[in-house]
Amino acid sequence: MDYSALAIEFFDKMHMLRKAKPQKHIDGALQGEAFALHYIASHGGEVVPGEIGNEMNVSTARIAQTLNSIERKGWITRQIDQTDRRRILVKLTPEGKSVEDAHYREIIGTTASMLSMLGEADAVEYIRIMGKLAEIVSRHSDQISF
Secondary structure (H helix, E strand, O other), rough: OHHHHHHHHHHHHHHHHHHHHHHHHHHHHHHHHOOOOOOOHOOOEEEEEHHHHHHHHHOOOHHHHHHHHHHHHEEEEEOOOOOOOOEEEEEEEEHHHHHHHHHHHHHHHHHHHHHHHHHHHHHHHHHHHHHHHHHHHHHHHHHHOO
């Protein structure tokens, strides 16, 4: 099998998908402010900045910029950890939780709509293959060169 030709086709299809408005919306949920809010919410509403940065794979400066932005919007607070005063805890505010909940529902709805257009069998197969690829990449990332 010519995996290079298949890789070119994969790249072309991914490019088409990423240009589509619904996919741009979904991609946005996987980065930046939306991701940070979701990460905090899914981890009990309280985390340290480094955890978010590690999960997003971004620099401390980038995560600080993101947190500054959502703090100005009133969606998080930052407080000194009372059990370890060297640590800063990032906490969702009620407004931040509300924003995150609404955004999450919207993203899940958009994604469900896109998957429904595939039909049940193809949607299940697509998710299965994505999971398998994610597992392979995770397990063999040191063998994949860029």
